[in-house]
Amino acid sequence: MARRSGGRQTGRPPAAPRAPRVDPADPVVRRHAEEVRAAMQALERGDLESARSGFRAVLDENIRHPDALLGMGLFASRVELFDTAASLIRQAIDIDPGNGSYWSNLGNVLQKMDRWDEAIEAHRKAVRFNPNHFAIRQNLGSALNLADRPFEGLPHLREALRLNPNSPDVAASYATTLYRVGEYGAAARFFRQALAGNPQLAGARFNGAVNLNWIGQWQEGWQSYDWRYATQGFHHPPALFRAPDPLPEDLHGRKALVFGEQGIGDEVRFATMVPDLLGRGATVTLECAAKLQPLFQRSFPTATVRAFPVPGEASEAGLDDFDIVLPTGSLGRHFRMGADRFPERRQVLQADPVRVAELGRRVAAIAPGPTVGLCWRSRARGRTRAEFYPEVAELGPILAVPGVTFVNLQYDDCAAELAEIRERFGVQVHVIDGLDLFDDLAGSAALSAALDMVVSANTSVAAIAGGVGVPTVEFHGRPVPPGYPVNGHDPWFPSVTPVGKRMADPWGRLFRTVARLVAERGGGSA
Known part of the structure; x- marks a missing residue:
């Protein structure tokens, strides 16, 4: 259930204007500084037109005013003109290349453009020029987390918290990253610290609730779960x-x-x-x-x-x-x-019995022996998914289980991966022709119900298999906390056994455990 971080817990680097390298006693310089400061304040409170006109007025008199260029770049980012924003902030950097705030703001814009390598490099330069500003450190740590490098991000977030131990935003960023790497108890502590400083911090409320539910503290977790609608990505007021x-x-x-x-x-x-x-x-x-x-x-x-x-x-x-x-x-x-409020029924979804029988006959015609459906990754394969799903080269221990007929449940184009499995392991993962596993979910449910067992990554495939009550092993790319399972099974789906690993560990160790479960249960009940 929403087991991922839901918000961009990024800090805000200092946006207050720095004095240009000109005579600070010059009345024009002082006026420009005041005008930029006022425009920054307007931007902060959401008065975009006042912000734009304020920055524009300064630039009309001094097109090379770096803080006004930064401000106009921040305005452009706010209205989602990200290419323009990056260009304007780069112009400010050309004028004042040692300004850590400029580099950090550039990194934030590049993140919005999904240019993650460039964003992280910009954040690193910001830290190099201004290593003791907590929000600049926070931005680098959060960017590394969002770029699927959470372990690299943790030291920077710890340093940000050391520099400003009273910042709720930094505590929330640190907690979010701890949750990401499977340090759920520590994450809960720092979410609480963040909320003690700012009870209205929506991302910490929601992500903290997800973390609490994941460790089985349902009563406390559900109390803050509705805060998801105050975060990005949730549209219903x-x-x-x-x-x-x-x-x-x-x-x-x-x-x-x-x-x-x-x-x-x-x-x-x-x-x-x-x-x-x-x-x-x-x-x-x-x-x-x-x-x-x-x-x-x-x-x-x-x-x-x-x-x-x-x-x-x-x-x-x-x-x-x-x-x-x-x-x-x-x-x-x-x-x-509470854990005792989850019913013990194994089946809550009803697959079409006619389709189950028909697909069962087709599966039985492929080969004898226990039939195991296989899904190894989500359809989303980008930046924030890479560490949660294996490559097919890592599936060897599962595919080596003797006497098993594997059936494909991967619901997108995986022809190249299936060919790699055949070439690498000499194992055929059979495809049921004519069945659209992505759009025909009634058909996917019927196929799952026709199988003896399902092995799936943490995807909708595992949820559907659990819904129809088929014995399922669901593997996770991070630890499954001991407080989550009920009698060893997923509380939502009692036919599902969740297993996980430390993010830093290779998949092989976990898949040897999965292989043992397949060998034990592939032909029987969970």
């Missing part, structure tokens, strides 16, 4: 939500609209709470991704299941027709406030 708190045990006569969020895996995970809402007598309408609608309608036949009116966006019209309006993730604080 909480003002539209409504529900009695606590929810009454008897909801007969109440109409509820709940909608999915956070990607297919979390839509499936949180939809496991829809039966709880139905069980209290509510009349439920569930909105979800269009490709989940057939599967969810079959699984929750007494609910009305409809696709989002706009892909990824829930309804914002007609809400007055409902007594309860909530994203499915917000049901957690009503139904999952």
Whole structure:
């Protein structure tokens, strides 16, 4: 469930103007400094037009005023003209190349352009020129974390915290990176430190809640989980939500609209709470991704299941027709406030039995022996995903399990990887022709249900397999904390066994454990 960091915990390098290398007693110089300072303040409070006109007025008189160039670059970044922003800040650097603030701000802009190597180099130069400014250190540490180099980022964030131990922003950045590398207990401490200094720090509230849920401290975690809507990436204003708190045990006569969020895996995970809402007598309408609608309608036949009116966006019209309006993730604080509140049912999704039988026959025709579905990575393979998923060259211990027929559940173009598996290991991972594993999720669920076992990375494949109750091993690129599993299994999906590794460890050790589980369970029950 949303097991990743949700916000860019970056510091703000000093933007206050530095005196140009001219006579500070010159009245024009003093006036320009005041005008730039006022424009910076306008930018801080969101008065973009006053900021733009203030910087422009100075540049009209002195086109080489470095602080005005920086300010205009920050304005351009605010309105998402990132190429222009980088160009303007580089002009300021050409005039004052030893200014750490300029380099740090350039790094922030380059991050927004996904030019991560250049961004990190700019942040490194900022630290070189100004090693004792906490926010400049913080920006380098956070950039390294976001560029999938969290271990490199940690020393800079520790130094930023030493330089300013009272900064909630720095404590939150440090906590976010600790969470990323699997230091969940330390992360919880520093999230609390950040929130003690600034209880309104939305990123720390949400990321801290995710961390608490992940270590099994559900009651405390759910209390802050709704703070996700104050962070970037969440679009539905909480003002539209409504529900009695606590929810009454008897909801007969109440109409509820709940909608999915956070990607297919979390839509499936949180939809496991829809039966709880139905069980209290509510009349439920569930909105979800269009490709989940057939599967969810079959699984929750007494609910009305409809696709989002706009892909990824829930309804914002007609809400007055409902007594309860909530994203499915917000049901957690009503139904999952402790490990004992997770039901023991192994199956919550109902695959089409006709398709299960048909796909079962096709799988059985491939080869005898236990059948194991395999998914080794997410579809997103970029910057923030690289350390969480293996290369196919690392799958050897799993593929070496004798007597197993492997079936592909990887849901994007993986033909080259399947060919590499054949060449490297001499193992065929069989593809079910004509089945669209990306868009036909009812078909994916039916295929999973037709298999003896699934082995998957932490993706929607594991969630769907767990939803239909097939024994599943879900592997993670970081440790699974001991407080998360219930009786060794994922609390949301009791047929799923989560396993993990330290981020610094190779995949081979973990995959030997997975191979043992496949050998033990591939033909039987979890």
